[in-house]
Amino acid sequence: MAKSPAIPVFDGHNDTLLHLALKSPGTEEDFLTGREGHIDLPKAKAGGLAGGLFAMFVPSTKWEKALKWREMGPDGPKKSKGWDVPIAGRVAQPSALNSVMTMMASLFRLQKISKGQVKVVTTHRQLISAMDQGVLAAVMHMEGVEAIKKDLDALSVLYEAGLRSLGPVWSRPNAFGHGVPFNFPDTPDIGPGLTPAGKELVRLCNQMGVMVDLSHLNEKGFWDVVALSTAPIVASHSGAWALSRSPRNLTDDQLQAIGDSGGIVGVNFARGFLRRDGLGDKLTSVTEIAKHVDYIAGKIGGDHVGFGSDFDGTQVPQDMKDASGLPKLLDALKARGIKGAALKKIAHGNWLRVLKESWRR
Secondary structure, three states: OOOOOOOOEEEEEEOHHHHHHHHOOOOHHHHHHOOOOOOOHHHHHHHOEEEEEEEEEOOOOOOOOOOEEEEOOOOOOOOOEEEEOOOOOOOOHHHHHHHHHHHHHHHHHHHHHOOOOEEEOOOHHHHHHHHHOOOEEEEEEEEOOOOOOOOOHHHHHHHHHOEEEEEOOOOOOOOOOOEOOOOEOOOOOOOOOOOHHHHHHHHHHHHHOOEEEOOOEOHHHHHHHHHHOOOOOEEEEEOEOOOOOOOOOEOHHHHHHHHHOOOEEEEOOOHHHHOOOOOOOOOOOHHHHHHHHHHHHHHHOHHHEEEOOOEOOOOOOOOOOOHHHHHHHHHHHHHOOOOHHHHHHHHHHHHHHHHHHHHOO
8 A cells, every 4th residue: 555645644533334344234345446435445545544443333223313403592603593313222232242243344354355455453563563554554443332241241352353442332321321412502411420330341441451432422421531541531533612512522621631631632524513503514614623623732732632533424524525635634724833743743643642552552
């Protein structure tokens, strides 16, 4: 795999495996030559995408997504209404584990047929080596841990299989904690915190060297992790609540806690989490992503922000289009005065540091 002329980018979140394994199974070959969607090997090469967290997310079978419109208060965005979205239905553990295994197998098949162009990495040394050689580095991440029982036995097995990052919840409750809904405008301070099993999950992840991702977790759960964790605090694909009042975004106090821990926020590219009006307007520009990156860097420092695109899991700005458009985002950051070493940290350096500190190997 030839090196991209762009600054290498490490991305904190994508949902590509969901499509390769569950929605369009058997399409690993298309990943190598070109596929519909945000990420494939040609797009990664064109955009300088050098690695990322490849999420294994199990969708809810029952979820009524119809918006319930409501009037906004005087401090809301300029649009006259907001909305609530019902919480997605729970996922049963046996079926969730089956789905996770299917996605893991898909990634391993992709690694095999790529003939050295894609590598599943489990250590910092492997990650650096892959990126230096122009090999797309894939870190296994589980988004919502419904596949794991409260006894946590499956975590040890999944770790041996290559899992190195997990988010305790997606935007629904499970045995470990409570996720935030997709309401707007709203606060992340919704519902109770981690369950006893959730707290034990965080402790075990710290001991094993599995990164814990707090995107989708509600605010009480967030502060539970801050109190418990001995590793950097990470939100892999979130934004600044001050700029867009989605409960999926982080308040200034949450941002400060992440910075104080030496952690990172991967800024989400989802149009609805970027805009002040919360709408997924297709005319949204990459400049909105740059605003969130700049805001977070201004609050907690440029060492604590990176990218968490949510590629293949959301609608991104029209001028981004897909992974091939990543250089446009780097140009937007340069236009805001973020250049040189500071830009390289945001593009990949901060993620590499945090993963090393989280994995401890």
